[in-house]
Amino acid sequence: MSLYRATNLGLTVHTLKSTSVQYSIESLDEGFSYSGTTTAGDPDVVAIPLNYEVFLSSYPYRKLGLHITSLETEPVSVVAWSKNIYGYFSFLGLPCHTQPTNSYVYYAVSSHGYSNFPGYFLLVGCMNNTNVTIVPSHYANITMPINPQSPNSGYKTYLAGENNTFVIHAGQTIKVYQTYADISGTKTISDAPLTVISGHTAAQVPLGTIGTDPMATQVPPTITWGTEFLLSPHHNRNTGQFYKIIAHRNGTNIERKCDTSPTVNATLSSGQVYQFNTSNTSYCSLVANRPIYVGHVGTSRNFNGGTYGDPTLNTVPPISQYLHSIEYTTLFTTLNGVSILVPNDQYFSNYLIIDNTLRSISWTSIINFPNGTIAGYAFSASTSGTHKFTHSRNSGRLFLSVYGWPPYRGYAFSGGMGLNPIDPHVTHPLVSFTQELFIASEGNGEVIIYLKRKVDVEEEVSVRVSVAPQQVDTAEGK
Known part of the structure; x- marks a missing residue:
């Protein structure tokens, strides 16, 4: 994990299996191991020693990766969470998933922050001998070891147009960070899958607003990005939120439609970041001609007249990566919210299975595409504890996000998402x-x-x- 002087580090491990599922955790440095069990409705909570915080980019922090495994027939989901003196962060952990490509591309997503606290992205190797290239964005000046494999490596500041290529092995951890800048749009290219966790140690959203918090999300590779999105707000916080969009290809055209407002259009180039703000009652759709990344960003406490909560970050998957069933556990007992999104497809119904009981749903909002057709439906509610939401039809899919707001804190995470490759245009084996x-x-x-x-x-x-x-x-x- 990557925070800033963490006071606790933890994992919540879920499964959808009704029988006990065994899993294990092993650290690369062999200093920590754990074997546990988890069952649907009864997740396992694991405390991670504080010395596994990846605090700096130097060589002593190179072997802090944790390898979490279960049987292929008994998958688990993992939410990582932590706390420091400034607040909380949490994120959905994604598996090391090999895709039909030899070029994996990831983009950092971050924010501006308080004083000299840095934005960052953390690389964790999935396979040995993985070749990695860091491509700084226009606004990023990345200082990092020239050769992360050498304990005696010098450091260099890489500007836009100056790349750093190196090797990372399975379980190795390399933190890349910068102060006084939003490093969103910085690109990482590899020839094997990576775990890429991105965020900020003390974000201010927007810059200069009272209220800071750490925030983080695990970003998926571009091969899993999509072109159609549904957006649901933090319904229980009156500050509203921001959405951060990153394009991978030049000439990416985006249309967004929020409630009854006119459609807004934007055209982005590769690596360009586009951000907009909506209210806590605004539901939106996004349509792009090329795949994009979407991040949901909670604001600082005093933004827009707010009095509680602080910055958060979670990844919003495209409709194509929705799942059939998701189980989650809130981090607090009060001031938690959950938002469920269901696409308007051939499997849609006005029912959801909540904690194994079929329930009729009064949708909070109907979301339209820019062309006026119905894109999907949203349902938001207060929540606490462990719950499971399942689509009422076998082939139906949904997405949910979870969030919470103590007086000077905030957390948010995505409940689950697929990692299917978008149309690879394969015409030959x-x-x-x-x-x-x-x-x-x-x-x-x-x-x-x-x-x-x-x-x-x-x-x-x-x-x-x-x-x-x-x-x-x-x-x-x-």
Whole structure:
């Protein structure tokens, strides 16, 4: 994790399985290990030692990664949370998920902050020998070790147009940060998946407003971004919020429609950041011609006449990454809210399954696309404790966000999201090679996996072929 002088670090581990699921946590430095169980409705809460805070970019903080594993047939979800003297942060942890690509791209999302407290992004390696390139945004002057693998590496400040390329191994942690700037739009490129956690140690939203808090989110790779979004506000806080959009491709056109207001258009270039503010009663849709990232940013306490809460950050997934069922646990017992979004598709109904009980829903808002058609429906409510929301139809999908506001604090996290690759435009069988995993995408319904190895290699080779989530074949050969 990455905070600033944390006073606690923790994980909440959920599963949708009704039977007990075992999982384990191992640190790269072998200084911490944990084995636990979790069951639907009864999540496990784990305290992480404070020495696993990734405080600086220097070499002594290089081996602080935590590896969380469970059986493939018994998946878990993880929410990380922490506290320091300034406030709380929380974020949904995403798995190390290999995609059909050899080029993973991630963008930092952050904010301006109080005094010289930095914005940052934290890289955690998923695989050994991963090649990484940092591409600073126009406003970022990134100071970091030239070679993070060397304990004696010098430091250099990288400006826009000056990239740093290096190697990261599984479980290694590299923190990249900058003071007095919003580093949103800084790009990380790798040839294998990474965990990228981005945020700020003491954000002010907007800059100069009374009230600071740490904030963080794990950002997904661009291959999972989308073009259609539903936006639901922090309904129980009168300051409203900001939304932060990042484009990956030049010529990205965005249309946003909020309630009955006119449609607003914007055109972005690669890495450009676009931000707008809405009220706590405003529900919106976003449509883009190219995939975009959307972050939901809570404001500082005194913004817009507010008297409680502080900055937060969570990732808003596109409709294409909604899930069928999500379980969550609030961080506090009071002043928590939950917002549920359901797309207007062929599976829509006026019912949700809440804690295994079918309930009729009075939707808080109907959200329209810019063209006037109904995009989806929203439901917001106060909440406390552990709850599960499930779409009433087997193929239906939903998204929910959770947030809370003690007097001078705030937290928010996304309940869950998919990591499916957006249309990769595969017309021929494609095999993507990584250090440990080969991915084959079908072309005309058939695919041939062809392995070539050196003639002097004698040991057996096992090939595990995953045809569908519940159908796995294994082949062995010599």
